[in-house]
Amino acid sequence: xxxxxxxxxxxxxxxxxxxxxxxxxxxxxxxxxxxxxxxxxxxxxxxxxxxxxxxxxxxxxxxxxxxxxxxxxxxxxxxxxxxxxxxxxxxxxxxxxxxxxxxxxxxxxxxxxxxxxxxxxxxxxxxxxxxxxxxxxxxxxxxxxxxxxxxxxxxxxxxxxxxxxxxxxxxxxxxxxxxxxxxxxxxxxxxxxxxxxxxxxxxxxxxxxxxxxxxxxxxxxxxxxxxxxxxxxxxxxxxxxxxxxxxxxxxxxxxxxxxxxxxxxxxxxxxxxxxxxx
Amino acid sequence: xxxxxxxxxxxxxxxxxxxxxxxxxxxxxxxxxxxxxxxxxxxxxxxxxxxxxxxxxxxxxxxxxxxxxxxxxxxxxxxxxxxxxxxxxxxxxxxxxxxxxxxxxxxxxxxxxxxxxxxxxxxxxxxxxxxxxxxxxxxxxxxxxxxxxxxxxxxxxxxxxxxxxxxxxxxxxxxxxxxxxxxxxxxxxxxxxxxxxxxxxxxxxxxxxxxxxxxxxxxxxxxxxxxxxxxxxxxxxxxxxxxxxxxxxxxxxxxxxxxxxxxxxxxxxxxxxxxxxx
DNA sequence: CCAGGTCCATGCCCGGACGGTATCAATGCG
DNA sequence: CGCATTGATACCGTCCGGGCATGGACCTGG
Numbered sequence: 254x255x256x257x258x259x260x261x262x263x264x265x266x267x268x269x270x271x272x273x274x275x276x277x278x279x280x281x282x283x284x285x286x287x288x289x290x291x292x293x294x295x296x297x298x299x300x301x302x303x304x305x306x307x308x309x310x311x312x313x314x315x316x317x318x319x320x321x322x323x324x325x326x327x328x329x330x331x332x333x334x335x336x337x338x339x340x341x342x343x344x345x346x347x348x349x350x351x352x353x354x355x356x357x358x359x360x361x362x363x364x365x366x367x368x369x370x371x372x373x374x375x376x377x378x379x380x381x382x383x384x385x386x387x388x389x390x391x392x393x394x395x396x397x398x399x400x401x402x403x404x405x406x407x408x409x410x411x412x413x414x415x416x417x418x419x420x421x422x423x424x425x426x427x428x429x430x431x432x433x434x435x436x437x438x439x440x441x442x443x444x445x446x447x448x449x450x451x452x453x454x455x456x457x458x459x460x461x462x463x464x465x466x467x468x469x470x471x472x473x474x475x476x477x478x479x480x481x482x483x484x485x486x487x488x489x490x491x492x493x494x495x496x497x498x499x500x501x502x503x504x505x506x507x508x509x510x511x512x513x514x515x516x517x518x519x520x521x522x523x524x525x526x527x528x529x530x531x
Numbered sequence: 532x533x534x535x536x537x538x539x540x541x542x543x544x545x546x547x548x549x550x551x552x553x554x555x556x557x558x559x560x561x562x563x564x565x566x567x568x569x570x571x572x573x574x575x576x577x578x579x580x581x582x583x584x585x586x587x588x589x590x591x592x593x594x595x596x597x598x599x600x601x602x603x604x605x606x607x608x609x610x611x612x613x614x615x616x617x618x619x620x621x622x623x624x625x626x627x628x629x630x631x632x633x634x635x636x637x638x639x640x641x642x643x644x645x646x647x648x649x650x651x652x653x654x655x656x657x658x659x660x661x662x663x664x665x666x667x668x669x670x671x672x673x674x675x676x677x678x679x680x681x682x683x684x685x686x687x688x689x690x691x692x693x694x695x696x697x698x699x700x701x702x703x704x705x706x707x708x709x710x711x712x713x714x715x716x717x718x719x720x721x722x723x724x725x726x727x728x729x730x731x732x733x734x735x736x737x738x739x740x741x742x743x744x745x746x747x748x749x750x751x752x753x754x755x756x757x758x759x760x761x762x763x764x765x766x767x768x769x770x771x772x773x774x775x776x777x778x779x780x781x782x783x784x785x786x787x788x789x790x791x792x793x794x795x796x797x798x799x800x801x802x803x804x805x806x807x808x809x
Numbered sequence: 810c811c812a813g814g815t816c817c818a819t820g821c822c823c824g825g826a827c828g829g830t831a832t833c834a835a836t837g838c839g
Numbered sequence: 840c841g842c843a844t845t846g847a848t849a850c851c852g853t854c855c856g857g858g859c860a861t862g863g864a865c866c867t868g869g
Binding site for chain 4: 282283285286293
């Protein structure tokens with residue numbers, strides 16, 4: 254830890270100018286200083302960033318990666334500083350994350366009605382990453398589905414949502430009106446939460462091509478409906494719980510205010526969440 | 532710019548211990564040093580971070596915001612360093628961004644078949660932010676819809692996608708089979724790309740409640756279908772172009788390889804993109 | 810083949826920032 | 840009212856970042 258942002262800036266300059274002298278000129282320092290700083294930087298990181306001949310400078314694989322990351326880091330730092338100054342001038346922001354399909358707009362509207370001075374950022378969660386953004390500060394409040402890793406999080410149950418089975422139309426069970434979990438014994442199940450590398454669409458393609466079946470929350474059925482897929486209720490399946498989750502060390506000012514407003518709204522919504530998006 | 536990450540770490544320690552002495556102890560430095568560093572940090576930032584009495588330390592609004600941002604920054608920096616080391620050991624990653632509804636799985640599959648050593652990260656773009664992640668390095672390649680700000684980006688057209696009008700069922704035009712753009716003259720149009728603060732769902736609620744109508748790409752119609760909305764083709768509307776966009780200063784190694792593989796795949800797909808998700 | 814130009818690297822020096830010790834000032838508590 | 844606790848200040852040593860001068864490698868032109 255303790256990356257030196259000044260050295261990172263120097264590194265970016267060299268990477269972009271592909272030449273120490275010009276980069277130093279652009280940075281308003283002398284070339285020997287830059288050489289020494291870059292070398293120190295490489296030593297701190299533990300890996301070389303440039304392959305130097307005396308005539309040319311090329312990025313290594315690690316250097317290319319760092320150059321990509323550098324742009325992200327500077328952008329994150331810049332917006333962080335901007336937000337700090339906004340906060341200093343009294344502007345407040347709350348980042349609300351939500352798992353796919355969960356409705357947040359009613360709660361947001363109720364909250365902004367009561368707290369018009371607070372700006373809201375929406376943060377769409379991915380299927381396989383519901384909790385991490387709450388823990389690492391990217392979001393203050395999250396609408397998530399059980400199960401998830403709730404260590405370090407406080408959770409408020411807000412409703413239950415039924416799951417339906419998604420099968421290819423060619424599946425022997427596809428003609429049925431409804432299923433029981435016994436019908437699904439031995440079927441290959443694809444859990445969207447386990448796929449980290451590909452999009453949700455690909456899972457449904459996998460189902461359509463017969464690689465397995467899946468249980469999906471009823472509220473996202475509309476998103477992925479295709480003529481070659483059918484969705485069937487599973488009568489004896491326990492609905493999965495939907496929660497509001499907040500980090501235990503989260504903002505003590507806005508988060509409770511949001512929970513206070515959002516929770517009753519969502520209790521009223523829980524029936525709606527259970528029956529899906531419409 | 533040039534935030535000092537060491538000072539940021541010191542700040543986090545004070546914010547968490549709510550006491551300079553204990554924080555200094557946890558940082559393995561002495562308390563006077565910490566006091567001086569925090570004061571210098573506040574001066575650099577230009578705003579106070581703590582309200583201190585001689586007996587207690589409280590975060591200011593700016594301090595609370597910075598504490599949130601600090602967790603994000605450290606997390607970004609940590610993953611950046613991890614990825615640099617992975618790259619140094621030969622692992623390669625490519626971040627593929629995609630606007631809502633655009634299919635990427637075929638291109639990804641073709642690419643990973645040819646380059647199994649490259650890990651793929653998918654980055655879902657938001658409606659109102661198609662281009663920024665490409666410019667700031669969060670993504671290497673993007674599947675986007677025109678119009679977008681293509682400054683600093685190279686773009687490859689990959690197809691066209693028709694747009695359909697979305698109206699409430701109660702709308703006078705809702706009974707028609709199709710529309711022309713003349714029918715829409717004078718109708719209040721809601722452009723989802725302009726709404727930065729709320730989710731796409733909310734726009735469709737706004738349409739359903741009669742606040743206006745919208746043109747949406749046909750491939751996302753399934754995502755937001757509701758009984759109180761109808762979607763009608765607009766016969767004389769020019770389809771909007773979908774593109775592959777890459778930053779001009781992007782990775783010279785993987786991006787061309789991806790384009791080479793993805794472009795023919797997508798030309799084959801463009802008909803599919805024009806007819807939507809299925 | 811060599812001389813000069815153009816790179817980056819190295820050695821040396823200086824100023825400023827960071828860290829430590831000693832101490833003071835203010836507040837809360839018994 | 841005295842003591843303990845906590846943050847702030849003063850002073851000092853060390854190290855790091857910066858500049859200057861110079862060396863060494865490589866390309867190029869005559």
